[in-house]
Structure formats: C-alpha cells, structure tokens
Amino acid sequence: MINKYRKAPARRQKGVALLTALLVVALAVTAAVAMALRSQVDIRRTSAVFERDQSRHIAIGGEKMVLQFLERIDGPDDLLWDTCRSPPLSFSVDGVKLQATVDSMQCRYNLNALASAEEAEQGYFARLVDQVGAETGAAMPSGAQLALAVTDWMDPETDDPAYRGAEPARVSGNRDMLVASELNSVLGMTSEAWQALAPYVVAYPGRSSPIDLKRSSDLIKDIFADRPAGEQSPWYMRLELVAEFGPRRFYQCSLIDAANGKVVLREQTACEP
Structure with a gap:
C-alpha cells in the first residue's frame, strides 16, 4: 500500500507536463497562423x-x-x-x-458662369433646371431660385446665415466652383436633383460657358440655341x-x-x- 501511494504524485506530474506541452503547442500554432495571416495581409x-x-x-x-x-x-x-x-x-x-x-x-453648362451675377446667365441656367425637371420627372428646385442661390454661394462678399443654420452647419463657398458636385452644397439642392442635372453641368475656370450646338444633347440645344457666342471660347x-x-x-x-x-x-x- 505504501508503494502504491508513492507512485500517485509522479502520475499527476506527468499529466500536468502533458497539459503544459499541449498548451505550448497550441500557442505556437496560434502564433504561427497569426503571423501567416499578417504576412498575407x-x-x-x-x-x-x-x-x-x-x-x-x-x-x-x-x-x-x-x-x-x-x-x-x-x-x-x-x-x-x-x-x-x-x-x-x-x-x-x-x-x-x-x-x-x-x-x-x-x-455642358459651366456653373462658374453664374458667378458673374448676370441676369441673362441666370436665366439660361434657370431654364436648364426647369427643363431637366420637366423631361426627367425628377423633383427639382425652382430654376430661378437655384440660379440666385448658386450666384450667392460663389459671391465672396456674402455669407448667408442660412448655411450656418443648416444641418449639418456649413459655410458658402465664396469662390468659383472646382467641381460641379459642389452644387450639392447649395441651398435647395437634393440628391435627386443632382442626379438629374449632373449630365448637363460642369465646373471649369473662367466665367464663360460656350456651348457646342453641333454635338450637344437636344435639351442643351433647345435652351442655348439663341445664346450669342463669346469672342473667346475656352x-x-x-x-x-x-x-x-x-x-x-x-x-x-x-x-x-x-x-x-x-x-x-x-x-x-x-x-x-
């Protein structure tokens, strides 16, 4: 009986050693897999x-x-x-x-032409907005109101408080547009209106907007057919x-x-x- 009880601790030590070895192997495998995945990434x-x-x-x-x-x-x-x-x-x-x-x-129509604040330019753009809404069925803001809003957004001497009170709050550009999608920042614009209007507008340097009446869409031709051409066309x-x-x-x-x-x-x- 004495010899039997003396052998029990040795067996327990062997079991602990085996569990320790298995734990070390598991940790090593986990680390190896993590390193392999990290290397692939x-x-x-x-x-x-x-x-x-x-x-x-x-x-x-x-x-x-x-x-x-x-x-x-x-x-x-x-x-x-x-x-x-x-x-x-x-x-x-x-x-x-x-x-x-x-x-x-x-x-396309150059949105920066509206920075001149000329009524004729605002009128052409207003007709463009209204015609796009009529032909596409998209819910559009009033062309006349949007034309004024775009001019005001680019005017460096204005800071419309309506933008500060918007959600989220923002400020007007106070400069010419770099890309046409800045139109989304103007009061009255919606994503639906932008998707409908985007194929017809652009933003590039300068405040003129010559129109190619030979290649343009029928909608553009109808609106700008009677518009006088400028002397220097960018x-x-x-x-x-x-x-x-x-x-x-x-x-x-x-x-x-x-x-x-x-x-x-x-x-x-x-x-x-």
Whole structure:
C-alpha cells in the first residue's frame, strides 16, 4: 500500500507536463497562423499600393498621349467623333489594360458662369433646371431660385446665415466652383436633383460657358440655341482613364485645358456623371 501511494504524485506530474506541452503547442500554432495571416495581409497591401502607383504613372502617360493628340487639332470642331463623348480608346501598357474616354465640356453648362451675377446667365441656367425637371420627372428646385442661390454661394462678399443654420452647419463657398458636385452644397439642392442635372453641368475656370450646338444633347440645344457666342471660347475636355489589374480597376479623371495643353485638375477617381 505504501508503494502504491508513492507512485500517485509522479502520475499527476506527468499529466500536468502533458497539459503544459499541449498548451505550448497550441500557442505556437496560434502564433504561427497569426503571423501567416499578417504576412498575407501585408503582401496584399503592398501589392495594392504597387498597383495603384503603377496605374497612376501609366494613367499620366495616357494623359500625355491625349494632350499630344489635342495639340494637333485646332479646336473642338476638328474632333474625330460627332458626339460629346468619344468612343472608348483601348490600349495596353506593360501588360496593363488602359481605357480612355474624352468628353467635351462645351456640351455642358459651366456653373462658374453664374458667378458673374448676370441676369441673362441666370436665366439660361434657370431654364436648364426647369427643363431637366420637366423631361426627367425628377423633383427639382425652382430654376430661378437655384440660379440666385448658386450666384450667392460663389459671391465672396456674402455669407448667408442660412448655411450656418443648416444641418449639418456649413459655410458658402465664396469662390468659383472646382467641381460641379459642389452644387450639392447649395441651398435647395437634393440628391435627386443632382442626379438629374449632373449630365448637363460642369465646373471649369473662367466665367464663360460656350456651348457646342453641333454635338450637344437636344435639351442643351433647345435652351442655348439663341445664346450669342463669346469672342473667346475656352476649350476644356475631361479625360477618364481606367487601368485594369486583373479584377481590380483604378480610375483617374483629368480636366484638361485643351487650348493651352495643360491639366487643370486631376483626381484619382471616376469622373462625375
């Protein structure tokens, strides 16, 4: 009986040692799996950063090709297509598929023309808003009221308290618009109204808005057919580039001052509607 009781502690020690060994192994396996997962995440992150950087460089190269093309023609009348938007131009660079599409901004109304506060410009824009609402069925603010609100939003000498009392509170721009989507910040605008109006407006430097009556939509032609053309017509194009890396796509949207051969604004995103 004495020998039997002396062997019991040894058995318990062996059981504790086995449990300890199993715990150590479990911790080691868990740590190894975590390290492997972390390594995979790091590899994917590095790959994504590399692809984004490479796509940006390739897109800038494609941008220069389009600038060279625009330098060879005298103006929008010499474009090789009869619509506002060019057909997709597809090519490959270092195994990366690239697709370019060019839009003439003379087929849209330049919102910055309203910064002049001229009644004639406000009248054209008001007609545009009302006509878009009538044809699309979208709930639109009053064209006349929105025209005044846009002019006031860009006026550097005004600070409408209605913006401070809005939810969320904000201030008016007090400057010309950089992108047309800033129209969403103007009092009276809604997301529904923006979606309907977006294909017909743009924002680029200057306070003139020449309209291409040859390529523009019928709606634009009806509104601006009787509008006198300015002596100097700015010529802006918008270039959208899409780089494909397998299932992933990277976008770049560039606003181009075609008359002077330079890029005014470059965004790493798809172009606005």
